[in-house]
Amino acid sequence: MAASVTSTSASQVRIVARIRPVLDSENDTDVVVSVSPKANSVSMPNPKNEKEKFTFPFHAVYGMESDQAQIFAEVSPTLKHLFKGNDVTIFAYGVTGSGKTHTMKGNKAAAERGIIPRLLTAIYRRGKDLEKKSDGRVTMSAIMSYYEIYNDKVFDLFEAPEKRTLAGLPLREQNGKTHVVGLMEKEISTLKEFEMLYDKANSNRSTSATRLNAHSSRSHAIICVRVEIHDQQTGETKVGTVSCIDLAGSEDNRRTANDKERMVESASINKSLFVLSQCVEAMSKKQSRIPYRESKMTRILSLGQNNGMTVMILNLAPTKKFHQDTLSALNFANRAKTIEVKNDPPPVYHPPVAPKIGAVSGAPVRAFGMAKNSSTHNRPLSGEHNAKANIKKPLAKEIQKPVSSRPMPLSSKPLGAASNGVRKPIRTSDPIKIRREKDLSIEDLVEKKVEEVLAARALNEASTISRLEILEKRVDKKADAGLAYIILAKQHAQRGEHLAALNMYRLARDYFPDNAKLLKKISDLEKKRENAAHFSAPPPMEDEDQEQEQRPTKSKTKKAFAVFMDDETAPRPAKRARSLSTGSYTIEQSPRTRQLLRIINSEDVGEIMKLKGVGKKRAEMLAAHVRELREQNDDFPAIKDLEDLGLIKGIGSSFIDKMRTGISF
Numbered sequence: 001m002a003a004s005v006t007s008t009s010a011s012q013v014r015i016v017a018r019i020r021p022v023l024d025s026e027n028d029t030d031v032v033v034s035v036s037p038k039a040n041s042v043s044m045p046n047p048k049n050e051k052e053k054f055t056f057p058f059h060a061v062y063g064m065e066s067d068q069a070q071i072f073a074e075v076s077p078t079l080k081h082l083f084k085g086n087d088v089t090i091f092a093y094g095v096t097g098s099g100k101t102h103t104m105k106g107n108k109a110a111a112e113r114g115i116i117p118r119l120l121t122a123i124y125r126r127g128k129d130l131e132k133k134s135d136g137r138v139t140m141s142a143i144m145s146y147y148e149i150y151n152d153k154v155f156d157l158f159e160a161p162e163k164r165t166l167a168g169l170p171l172r173e174q175n176g177k178t179h180v181v182g183l184m185e186k187e188i189s190t191l192k193e194f195e196m197l198y199d200k201a202n203s204n205r206s207t208s209a210t211r212l213n214a215h216s217s218r219s220h221a222i223i224c225v226r227v228e229i230h231d232q233q234t235g236e237t238k239v240g241t242v243s244c245i246d247l248a249g250s251e252d253n254r255r256t257a258n259d260k261e262r263m264v265e266s267a268s269i270n271k272s273l274f275v276l277s278q279c280v281e282a283m284s285k286k287q288s289r290i291p292y293r294e295s296k297m298t299r300i301l302s303l304g305q306n307n308g309m310t311v312m313i314l315n316l317a318p319t320k321k322f323h324q325d326t327l328s329a330l331n332f333a334n335r336a337k338t339i340e341v342k343n344d345p346p347p348v349y350h351p352p353v354a355p356k357i358g359a360v361s362g363a364p365v366r367a368f369g370m371a372k373n374s375s376t377h378n379r380p381l382s383g384e385h386n387a388k389a390n391i392k393k394p395l396a397k398e399i400q401k402p403v404s405s406r407p408m409p410l411s412s413k414p415l416g417a418a419s420n421g422v423r424k425p426i427r428t429s430d431p432i433k434i435r436r437e438k439d440l441s442i443e444d445l446v447e448k449k450v451e452e453v454l455a456a457r458a459l460n461e462a463s464t465i466s467r468l469e470i471l472e473k474r475v476d477k478k479a480d481a482g483l484a485y486i487i488l489a490k491q492h493a494q495r496g497e498h499l500a501a502l503n504m505y506r507l508a509r510d511y512f513p514d515n516a517k518l519l520k521k522i523s524d525l526e527k528k529r530e531n532a533a534h535f536s537a538p539p540p541m542e543d544e545d546q547e548q549e550q551r552p553t554k555s556k557t558k559k560a561f562a563v564f565m566d567d568e569t570a571p572r573p574a575k576r577a578r579s580l581s582t583g584s585y586t587i588e589q590s591p592r593t594r595q596l597l598r599i600i601n602s603e604d605v606g607e608i609m610k611l612k613g614v615g616k617k618r619a620e621m622l623a624a625h626v627r628e629l630r631e632q633n634d635d636f637p638a639i640k641d642l643e644d645l646g647l648i649k650g651i652g653s654s655f656i657d658k659m660r661t662g663i664s665f
């Protein structure tokens, strides 16, 4: 397998504002929000001084008469990116009653269907079209999962409410992304099947809501559709996931006079939305600490971190009753506009190089389904929409004054171009085999193997088998021995054990003598080793032959400590020490180390206590230490590496090792 790689780019979160019509229960004279489709802006008066007007420009705006088809046309260009193997996130944000569910789900009548059913139909049609055009050579699979976050707990909507556990499903971080562990996935073969599944899942949502006193507005609902495009001839597979999120609407408890249980729900919704706004605030200010981890919703949404394209539909209620809330939502969206999503190019998976003589050679990667970008952001409002009986016709003359703000320029790539950067399983029955091929990408093979193992572990929390053990089982074939050396080399390199890494790469060279990437790695490490001799700080390249405990000198601020192995099964030197170089040589941390540091830096005593061997007292001490450091230095993360951790009184190297080994992925 090889992933084609181009350059990295960044794209903005695309913000599309939609104002819902005035409902029967509301008065036309109470309308305070207006749009200027020409200027792509939304305006409303200052609630405290009606003479003052606020104007917010967005990427696209839709007035009260906009219909479901227009809104879908706004997001449908994401499909072509999805079919190229990119991830797409579409989420609806707004206060309770502003039209989020109407926009995302809609109603049963064809004209009233929302983004989700339309998207599914479009995916399905596009897939069928591909299959037809390629005479069945290209096939598409669409795999769906659907869940809700209720009171900060994740529940599978494919599961009957009575089967739910109170704790909900756990989340796991993997390759920088958050996954829900144990979520059911359903392959959709026909549109009818989708409709059935979708309706059933939605009824689970409302049924469970009855039981738990929740309803659609009380939880965040997330539907994910993984689209896998497989070319039988070349063996290439592109995998992209679209996630559509109907966020729960925030509400003011003072105004809604909620009972106790609803207050809890409301507090939970408001908290997660508050955390979301904090994340957006921090991102817009380019702060280094983004508080994603403070709520499950923000962990899952990972706004700006998801390495994919994101469209936010800002739903707005037009009347006075929502004035203050609408202003908050507009401010939130205005800040979200500035978020930049870093996009890596999508990986394209190739099958292993065919060994057989006469086998079909890999065809170049084709750009699938290059639909025309029919962005409708400037489409004039039709005024013909009459979607709901209880909707009043928009005011003939909207209260709108000319806006001073200029239309927001749309980027040449309005929806960005992205990938999740996460390797997905390739759809090939042939397991990856290592061969002495000149152009074989060892890096990709190694990465894929590691990810397969991590995915397996995430699904099997009970498993006590170490990552390396599993890897070793997979690489027991003779032909895979070279790969085993590369895995070990990578692990050594991750821990900064560069000489050991070099030795492992050298051993791997016997198996891949012609591999240019491997040879370059070896020569780079050899060069680094030579240069390391000139470092004034302790050399980052450790010599295996001189593995002795280095006593910290008085001038050193950090004490030396043992090197922690990622896996118990890895060859472990008896007594090894190192000090981090303060020179230009940076040492990459292993995922386990990063996770440990993340937990400790969270200052969350409950989370820290979950670490192996950590009791309440020690957890409190660690949290207090982190807090103190942060207050002193206003620095994040407070504990940057294992050495920082080792400097804390009472935290020895063996204890750190214990905490690390307790972390599973």
Ligand SMILES: Nc1ncnc2c1ncn2[C@@H]1O[C@H](COP(=O)(O)OP(=O)(O)OP(=O)(O)O)[C@@H](O)[C@H]1O
Pocket: 019, 020, 021, 023, 066, 094, 095, 096, 097, 098, 099, 100, 101, 102, 103, 216, 217, 218, 247, 248, 249, 250, 315, 387, 388, 391
């Ligand atoms: N664009 C629209 N056209 C017609 N009706 C709409 C539109 N937007 C919203 N509505 C109607 O307004 C009401 C509130 O909308 P909806 O339930 O979608 O709000 P919501 O933001 O999802 O609320 P909550 O956060 O409580 O779930 C519903 O009766 C819905 O049918």
